[in-house]
Amino acid sequence: MKAFKNKGLIWDNLYNFSLYYEVIGVLKNAIKYKSEYLELTIGMFLEELIGKVVDMQTMYETEKFEEAVKERTLRLQRSIEITIQAIAAMVEVRDPYSVGHQKRVGDLAMAIASQMGLSELRLEGIKMAGSVHDLGKIHVPVEILSKPGKLSQIEFDIIKTHPQVGFDLLKHIEFPWPIAQMVLQHHEMMDGSGYPQGLKGEKIMLEARILAVADVVEAMSSHRPYRPALGIEKALGKINKNKGRLYDHEVVDACLKIFEQGYRLPED
Numbered sequence: 001m002k003a004f005k006n007k008g009l010i011w012d013n014l015y016n017f018s019l020y021y022e023v024i025g026v027l028k029n030a031i032k033y034k035s036e037y038l039e040l041t042i043g044m045f046l047e048e049l050i051g052k053v054v055d056m057q058t059m060y061e062t063e064k065f066e067e068a069v070k071e072r073t074l075r076l077q078r079s080i081e082i083t084i085q086a087i088a089a090m091v092e093v094r095d096p097y098s099v100g101h102q103k104r105v106g107d108l109a110m111a112i113a114s115q116m117g118l119s120e121l122r123l124e125g126i127k128m129a130g131s132v133h134d135l136g137k138i139h140v141p142v143e144i145l146s147k148p149g150k151l152s153q154i155e156f157d158i159i160k161t162h163p164q165v166g167f168d169l170l171k172h173i174e175f176p177w178p179i180a181q182m183v184l185q186h187h188e189m190m191d192g193s194g195y196p197q198g199l200k201g202e203k204i205m206l207e208a209r210i211l212a213v214a215d216v217v218e219a220m221s222s223h224r225p226y227r228p229a230l231g232i233e234k235a236l237g238k239i240n241k242n243k244g245r246l247y248d249h250e251v252v253d254a255c256l257k258i259f260e261q262g263y264r265l266p267e268d
């Protein structure tokens with residue numbers, strides 16, 4: 001009986017297919033002749049009719065289901081974006097020198113990933129990870145974050161805890177992407193000289209290799225408490241010089257290409 005739930009819609013469609021007239025015609029003939037042949041015909045016809053009604057109902061329910069899934073996905077995506085923005089804001093409240101840094105890294109990383117042909121879904125994930133990659137800096141004292149001079153070894157060691165702290169804060173949030181791992185690995189270098197795990201080459205996930213390039217390019221292009229902005233040319237020169245040693249050569253090539261094609265870091 002479930003198939004007849006939406007009678008109005010179903011009968012409208014039947015009308016469109018002229019099945020309604022066929023039903024009336026067959027029933028009229030059946031009443032007139034009451035023949036066995038017609039009873040058989042009616043039986044077959046009704047079977048076919050019920051089949052069509054069930055097909056239409058399935059189509060209708062599938063459409064409804066798809067709409068509901070789309071709606072829920074959009075709502076979930078909006079919640080994730082709001083969560084990410086709130087997390088990003090937490091870092092920037094404590095570290096005003098890096099306001100906009102994470103957003104720009106996310107934007108650049110996504111542009112590089114797009115140039116490399118990554119899927120739409122992975123692009124979204126990498127943008128999100130870029131937007132929160134320095135979350136762990138909330139564990140670093142403000143005096144260190146905004147220190148105008150050179151950092152001591154101890155201070156640098158404290159700064160170096162931020163990928164692990166970021167990972168620990170994010171690891172239980174169920175994002176559709178491995179955001180926590182991307183954050184954990186964003187300071188790893190191709191030759192194993194990075195931190196915190198000293199991962200080498202392809203042991204570092206591709207998203208993190210992209211973030212590493214986007215991070216250094218953005219950081220060198222912007223003003224920092226300990227130095228003025230060095231400019232995009234110097235930043236691109238640095239990644240080119242260290243291509244294959246510190247930074248993934250394909251990622252570097254994609255980054256150089258997009259700047260060549262006119263890409264510019266977004267303003268604050």
Ligand SMILES: [Fe+2]
Binds near residue numbers: 162
């Ligand atoms: Fe970082």
